Amino acid sequence: MSHAAEQTLLLGQGKGLVGVVTPPLPPADGQVPREDPPFVIILNAGIIHRVGPNRLHVSLARALSADGFPVLRVDLSGLGDSAAREDGSAPLDATVADIREIIDTLQATRQVKRVVLMGLCSGADHSVIYASTDPRVAGVALLDPSIPRTTGYYVKHYSGRLLSLRTWKNVAMGRHPLWKLLKKRPAHEVPAEEDGAASDMAAARPAVTLEHPEVRAFLENAYGRALGNGAQFLAVLTSDRERQHNYRRQLQDAFPSLDFKGKLLIEYFDRCDHTFTTLASQQRLVGLVRRWMGESAFR
Structure with missing residues (x-):
């Protein structure tokens, strides 16, 4: 051209x-x-x-x-x-x-x-x-x-994953992110200094997303x-x-x-x-x- x-x-x-x-x-x-x-x-x-x-x-x-x-x-x-x-x-x-x-x-x-x-x-x-x-x-x-x-976004996002064979295999094998959430340390196991610092940082920098x-x-x-x-x-x-x-x-x-x-x-x-x-x-x-x-x- x-x-x-x-x-x-x-x-x-x-x-x-x-x-x-x-x-x-x-x-x-x-x-x-x-x-x-x-x-x-x-x-x-x-x-x-x-x-x-x-x-x-x-x-x-x-x-x-x-x-x-x-x-x-x-x-x-x-x-x-x-x-x-x-x-x-x-x-x-x-x-x-x-x-x-x-x-x-x-x-x-x-x-x-x-x-x-x-x-x-x-x-x-x-x-x-x-x-x-x-x-x-x-x-x-x-x-x-x-x-x-939007709601439509989440419906499509999760419906696609629910129908995915890989998702179910990862859940069954313990590799899905869901297991990582469940395995997080309880609050009482976090050292006081670490817990306090993390709380202060979270309070100082609240998450701001497009959905805010x-x-x-x-x-x-x-x-x-x-x-x-x-x-x-x-x-x-x-x-x-x-x-x-x-x-x-x-x-x-x-x-x-x-x-x-x-x-x-x-x-x-x-x-x-x-x-x-x-x-x-x-x-x-x-x-x-x-x-x-x-x-x-x-x-």
């Missing part, structure tokens, strides 16, 4: 954020050019450089460029080639500020009015959290976002506000994240108070790893993203 010449940009108030723009290719003969297409911004996946895992971001950018969309692959502050922020912001606050400065720069220099945010893992979470704060975000493409586990009411409410509020701003959603879940999500409708079931009103396309990729390593899984993902971008009525 041919692609347009890519350009390096310095973005943000201090020009410390580094990104690469893949401009849209001109339409082929007989094709109608896109009128004012949204600018796609692909965020870092964790601490991985802007090329993305297995060059996934490059593949997405060049495919969308061929469809007439401008795409920016960007390093947030402290990642890849971008300088760290010096204002002492907390990590999430710094990310939100970075994204706002990136969009502000594109608006000031390229008259960009609306964007689509795209990201894998932490990039997905940052996309929806930021989209809740800025109506310029017309769409979000979420690859393996954080989703609280405050975390769930925070995510539900983010999705709700982004929907209220009119954003379109694409969510892709992979079977590699089975400990977090294991069926297609889990996103809707996790936030039953939200009505996506036809603004959500969601797919579950079975036998697919989290970073879309194989060529087949990347091609499937790129095809899905292209279809969603082409069919979505971004406001």
